[in-house]
């Protein structure tokens with residue numbers, strides 16, 4: 001435990017010792033929607049918490065619109081596309097300054113659930129389909145926020161990947177999938193950044209509510225990962241409060257008045273809830289409350305202009321150039337082209353998602369006005385709305401757009417998902433954007449060969465027109481300054497440098513969860529196991545519309561000279577990977593270098609490759625830099641379910657480096673040797689083949705096969721014809737097939753006692 005936290009915990013312990021049972025129970029439930037209870041008698045302060053994650057939503061009344069003005073940064077899908085941990089840290093610092101200025105002690109974010117399906121209603125609030133990327137970005141965000149004395153709440157823990165029946169649905173998955181896909185982002189964020197709080201999810205995980213899940217809240221979160229802070233329920237996620245306290249849920253939000261307070265008191269009085277357990281849960285909560293309260297900065301202010309400028313910069317780093325035929329972009333100001341700006345989103349952008357994360361922005365920039373500013377006036381620009389804000393078009397709107405597109409040199413069509421298509425609280429029904437948007441793009445691209453599409457959406461979408469437009473920008477939900485950032489990129493003031501943190505599939509039918517998303521009737525079966533996102537498209541050999549990790553730039557990059565620090569390593573050691581990346585174009589740019597690991601001969605079905613490291617490198621034209629990554633045990637390991645731990649299967653691993661999950665030009669391999677710790681102990685349930693492949697077991701393996709096969713032929717004097725020998729070998733092979741998958745204890749029965757229990761025990765003793 002960190003020194004600082006120890007001090008708060010000691011003070012909290014002293015205070016808890018002076019509390020009545022009623023006071024303890026009171027503290028464990030909020031005082032209304034956003035604050036904790038005070039205990040004046042003991043000088044226990046209350047703290048204020050609020051959403052999160054990409055801006056502050058401090059409510060001033062019942063409606064979302066009543067929130068205090070705050071900077072709306074790009075939402076998580078956009079932030080993640082920057083692949084830039086430093087940037088996430090800066091956003092975190094800015095969010096914390098706004099929190100301090102509004103006397104908010106805890107910001108409810110970041111959200112890091114995996115994007116299991118593109119239809120997930122809250123995908124816009126989550127980072128990625130990949131746990132390493134999501135975890136590292138979350139860690140940086142948390143470090144940024146907490147460096148300014150404001151706490152975070154890492155959410156929603158865990159396996160919360162659909163909105164449908166979100167308060168009751170049961171996420172059913174196997175242990176390996178839980179460990180390899182759904183937990184690592186949390187693990188990285190917690191072990192690297194120690195958020196002050198974690199928010200448990202609404203749903204059940206393997207039949208147990210996340211808010212009552214001892215395995216998740218205690219065994220994994222605190223015992224394994226060393227989480228020091230408190231767990232808060234998602235708003236309304238509490239079911240059986242006593243079970244929750246027992247499992248490690250500290251704070252119930254929002255407050256339930258006397259309802260659950262009474263249950264806790266009754267639980268203690270009836271002996272169901274031990275006082276020691278109650279004290280522990282209250283102490284942890286109180287320690288964070290004390291720390292958060294003492295980190296207040298009374299009188300703090302934030303610079304709204306500066307934060308708006310930061311939001312513009314961040315959006316510029318998050319907008320992805322997905323297509324740019326004939327280098328149509330950038331539209332350099334000097335070339336004096338006539339531009340038709342088409343689509344209502346150009347003037348009324350969709351820049352954030354709906355639900356608890358909805359910020360009341362300090363201002364909003366739109367792409368049309370920003371283009372006017374950058375191009376020095378309206379002279380070269382025309383505008384047609386093309387559709388209404390629900391995405392509905394009319395023959396008249398289409399005709400107006402067609403006219404303007406025809407008269408211009410370039411048409412820029414703004415399209416995407418309206419609010420009603422994507423929100424917290426429900427999942428999307430399809431990948432499609434509104435028919436009105438599709439028709440508009442069709443009409444424009446028929447008359448204007450130089451058509452650019454700019455998308456505003458929180459998750460991947462279908463693009464039936466993608467082959468008919470020359471350039472494509474994925475803007476995501478760019479936040480309040482997105483209009484400026486889009487204009488910066490269109491005009492080349494900013495060189496795009498973002499890449500996809502989620503795959504864009506060709507069709508919904510191609511997605512990993514096509515047959516079962518969302519899980520209906522309160523059951524979400526994670527049948528696709530570890531194969532989500534690019535892991536699935538790789539395994540099925542499907543070509544996505546745009547692959548994970550993909551994004552273009554106005555310059556080009558070349559990769560070379562991959563070197564590994566050693567041809568082979570022990571799994572306890574490290575491997576240093578180096579390579580060179582050069583800017584081979586004419587403008588400065590940034591490249592996101594990605595490293596994936598592939599196991600050559602896995603013992604169980606593993607993804608073709610997995611992202612293990614990445615970095616973003618800024619390069620002037622012609623400049624070359626060396627990039628270095630360090631890999632360790634976990635980067636080669638899989639989760640070994642029978643052993644309940646991470647294990648490296650010794651052998652060859654490929655190291656793949658490049659610019660996207662489908663463009664990895666550099667490749668080398670390393671042999672990873674696993675020490676005895678990685679090898680499971682042999683028991684009477686181990687199969688005969690496990691003895692064969694085991695460092696100790698292989699010595700006694702002949703004794704096992706002998707039980708069935710007798711002495712090896714070389715040691716007998718029997719003479720056989722070639723036919724007899726072939727027949728003998730065939731029979732031996734069949735026996736071996738049968739024998740290899742047999743647990744060794746069965747040899748006693750099958751040998752009719754020739755191989756005795758005692759012989760078995762002696763043999764097992766030899767291999768321990």
Ligand code: BGC
Pocket residue numbers: 051052108155234235356
């Ligand atoms: C959401 C959380 C949010 C909380 C408070 C819940 O409905 O799931 O993400 O932090 O409300 O607004």
